[in-house]
Amino acid sequence: MPMPKPDSEIERILIVAAHPDDADFGLAGTAAQWTDAGIEVTLLCLTHGEQGARPDADIAAIPALREQEQRAASAEVGITDVRFLDGYRDGWLEPTFDLQRDIVAVIRDVRPGRLVCQSPERNYARLQASHPDHLAAGDAAVRAAYPASENPFAWPEIGVPFHHVGEIWLMAHPTPDHAVDITETFHRKVAALHAHASQTAHRGEELEGFLRQMSSRMAANFGLPEGRLAEAFAIVPLN
Template sequence: MLPESEITRVLVVTAHPDDADFGAAGSVALFADKGVEVTYLLVTDGDAGGNDRSLDHSGMAELRRAEQAAAAKCVGVTDLRSLGRADGTVVPSLDLRRDIARVIRQVRPELVITHHPERNYEFIAPSHPDHRAVGGATLDAVYPDARNPYAFPELVEEEGLEAWTVREVWLMGGPTRNHWVDITPVVDRKLAALQSHASQVGHIEGFAEIVRDRFAAWARQAGFPDGHYAEGFQVVNTT
């Protein structure tokens, strides 16, 4: 794995507001506390989220952008970017690959965190079609697009964005995890970030206990002591 001492910039690419917080907010908080620069790139603004129709799509998008900004603040992230795609319609197109490759070249991260592109049959929630599409497009943007100076030449010729090689990718929500992060010191900040998404989780009775139970179970799976919490990822070496 990439040594932590060599990680100075992290890009988290997700489909919707709250995805980063469910999958990686604890790890993000730990990175931010060490001075690592973390950027969130959201492919959609979550305009089709929520559990009622009191807001139209634009109103929901505005609300969820505000919720994500509040959640990001809980874990030390201030650089938030959005591609503004329509929630529920994302496909791993060339246009999406180009737009993600653009941000990779702008941010120049050593590590990218994104969705697993495969369906998880053990736990279906992370396998939203948008998640899988974003995960696949992000992996393609990492390899080969962002590092290939001949891919999307307009990024160099018109925007001055030279090729960049991401050294490692962590995949969230997949069926195979091979890296566990002990998030015990920051679990309360992860929970605060998640609770910032009131439009998505405010109606769930006992939400805090559900979150703690889930990530405590992952800590046990990882072999951490009782009373610990963990996030799990599949690590992809891209070099």
């Protein structure tokens, strides 16, 4: 079973997600611990999540709204560097070379020791977590981390030196092998997801119950004591 590097050896982390709120569902509790430890965390959203709207919504206003909500949510867990790519349509995301190049540019700029992204492998037990955009985002991010980012001959026109990412953490993987106890930061995960009001306001207090149920199940799967809460990942070393 691969073991992640100790957080004390990590200075910078890049999180790549398809849509606003994806990262908060996947690892807000863990991210809060990282920022509390002084690690610089950057969040990159590949789309503005414009399809995450009710049928009667003003679709033209959704991208700006969801960006604003993501920045507010990220602030709840201590992330101040929140970035969005332009030109990629929610619902139509594919792991194209253009998308890989744009992620490589951010990797080389941020220079993370750890990259977190969505799993490119479909999880049939949690199919909603394997939205096609999530799979595409994960595939593009993994390809960007290895080998493209560390290959000096891949997109040298980016103008930033190549960079080796030490490890990848995959969210919503079918067979996670590492859990982070988020019991102490769970309330910040809840606050972050409440900040995505356009997506979660209709769930009211039910949202916290849902998150607690999912986090309790993950903790139990990894043998944590009763009452503990966790987020789970698959670890991919790149050393």
